[in-house]
Amino acid sequence: MNAVIRSSVLRPPEIEFLGRIERNLAIVADLSRADVLMCVRVGRDIAVASQARPHSMAPIHPQDISGTRLKAEEASQIERALESGRPSSAEIERWGTRAPMVRQVHPVLGPQGRVVAAITIETNLIEHERQRRRHPVFRRALASLQKAAFSDEIPGVVELIPFGEQDGVIYVDVQRRIRYLSGIATNFYRKLGYMDPLVGRHVEYLETGDDELVGQALDEGRCLRGESKAQDREWVRQVVPVLGENERPLQWLRSRLWPNRRVGKTSGVVGAFLMVHDETEARRRERELQVKSAMIQETHHRVKNNLQTIVSLLRMEARRTTSEEARRVLEESMNRIHSISVVHEFMANQGEGKINLREVGQRLVAHMRQMANSPNHQISFTLSGPDIFVPSQQATSSALVINELLQNAAEHGLAGRDVGAVSLVLADLGDRVLIQVSDDGAGLPNDFDLHRDGSVGLNVVQVLVRDDLKGEVSLSSNAGVTATVTFPKPVER
Known part of the structure; x- marks a missing residue:
């Protein structure tokens, strides 16, 4: 972002402010299942200052377009948002192709109240229609999260990890009642034996540790991440609080005046997204790889020891022989075996990764x-x-x-x-x-x-x-x- 920002006419407080907004873009892209771009004015042009691609679906812009200056026809909708300060939504053609996409544009007001940037949310028509058909509770919560994310940094957002395509999402209101579950989240909890509908139930009903994490995030008004085990499953959970629209300025002020204070339910937090990732298979594969790696390293260690034993036996034979020709052949064989054992020693110490040829050369030269x-x-x-x-x-x-x-x-x-x-x-x-x-x-x-x-x-x-x-x-x-x-x-x- 810095190269584009330096070319803009933004003031230092506005640049620092946009840096905080930039940290929110990744989670917004993942939950919105869309590309999120931050655009600013550079001279007479509109340029992409920052880009976040979703991990939850294929991005609209798979390549890095940060720093790109938009053509006039690509920038017209963004230009209007920067001038009027009003959001908009339109169906346009994807850059460089004839494929249609839907773009939402949100103006960003800086600390002094003037429009300093525009953030676009871009997705294909199919995904836009899927999002449009999702439950109104989810859509309203996502819209509130987007507005909050474009107003100031969400506390704790830097601690979050990407939200993937196979992850589940739940929306919990401020009373900690479940108001929405995605299909993937529903399947996750069915694996744990929760076969009844969960919408409307208190999150404490799950008995999976979700209630404690959600409650802490709601009370503190910040993002949290935790790991837990439930039955034979291993979970990674993340909570993103959603701030009520009328309370955002007060929350911003509180976070600046009392950064370490627990702000409680009166802070304007109206709910939270609970994102659930089933890490069971990944952890199982990781443990299997660790075991296999240890076995391979032990094999290399034993091979090295066996080769050194062979060298010792050949050295004994070389000392006993009276033939210079035989001694020379034995010494050459010892050197060859030693060179192989050096590589096995490196592999025994550092696994199956790449070997530093210079270190091997140093051992052979010595x-x-x-x-x-x-x-x-x-x-x-x-x-x-x-x-x-x-x-x-x-x-x-x-x-x-x-x-x-x-x-x-x-x-x-x-x-x-x-x-x-x-x-x-x-x-x-x-x-x-x-x-x-x-x-x-x-x-x-x-x-x-x-x-x-x-x-x-x-x-x-x-x-x-x-x-x-x-x-x-x-x-x-x-x-x-x-x-x-x-x-x-x-x-x-």
């Missing part, structure tokens, strides 16, 4: 530094690059690739040298990831061919990059050897 160096053999290993998060499968393949390239650089690129440097560079190329390992050795022979002359480690790299990562690998020689691997990031869904 391991290679420990394995390759001795008092008479000093090779510098460095890592540079940003945090790059990839799925666990890509992280496992990348770890193996990094391990092979580091090992190849230390063993072959710096063969015959007691001192040298190996660097690992990671880069985020947007839709691709780059892994680059360089050494400062003698370089490659002029007739070197990767596919023909590559070592076992380089052959492993080629297979992993081609088949698992769906990427490319290349070698270049210039004051040493640089191995470059690039592969695409997975498409987000």
Whole structure:
């Protein structure tokens, strides 16, 4: 809203006032089952300063249109409301289409009593007709809520969560008697065994904790939210008080003079909307996911431990063997298994989320530094690059690739040298990831061919990059050897 407001001619108190009104728009959109737009004058134009899309149905404007300046034919009804200060309702064509919609326009009076904005409530013809056929009690209560919401901030409104398509709504009067239930709300309470009609009954009859929450909201004149269990169901309940039209100025004054005071039934609150959401299935799925996640993490932990046990066994065999060739093969196998165990350790600690490739690289560089160096053999290993998060499968393949390239650089690129440097560079190329390992050795022979002359480690790299990562690998020689691997990031869904 700020960018549009800054371009308007509104005064600071009016801007602050509209900021309070803006916080009401989301719940109005959900209960009205309509898009709600706040429009202001910007120069000679009318612009959308704020937008609230309903969670209870498909919106008229699914895209964000905040900041949009309206065409003359789109703004004429709003222009009249800003000039006359009178509300109106009209059937118009939806922006950019020929589809009809119904738009209600409500002028907003600022603190000094002048019209500072217009709020539109826009919905399709079918939904407008459905709302028109709803019980008069609901329609009157909704109209009162809309008027109150466009007059000042509803106390406690920021604590509310969206009201969805599968949620039920009840209207309770100031005596806490049920005057309206939606079909979904009726079905919710039938699941709890309330088969008789509930309209006209005191909300205390429900024995679900609704009475206490509704009573507190009516007494305090503010929105409240609570969670409870009834039988085997888990509920999220929200209460939005409805202020009587003649009492709104007094309520506004009371809320400013005594913000923490319980205002009681004399505050002008004439009823309240009770919104009911059945959270049972969502909570059940959440608990199942938590159990499955814990089981998966435990599996990764055990795999990591088993891999480390295998490494320990191979290390024992490497110490016992008298064959240098066998010792070299065993050490290479240990490094490969270690690189896989590093990824499983990350997954055991943080679940099945994405793995930070830089952290994996740090662990592998530290391991290679420990394995390759001795008092008479000093090779510098460095890592540079940003945090790059990839799925666990890509992280496992990348770890193996990094391990092979580091090992190849230390063993072959710096063969015959007691001192040298190996660097690992990671880069985020947007839709691709780059892994680059360089050494400062003698370089490659002029007739070197990767596919023909590559070592076992380089052959492993080629297979992993081609088949698992769906990427490319290349070698270049210039004051040493640089191995470059690039592969695409997975498409987000």
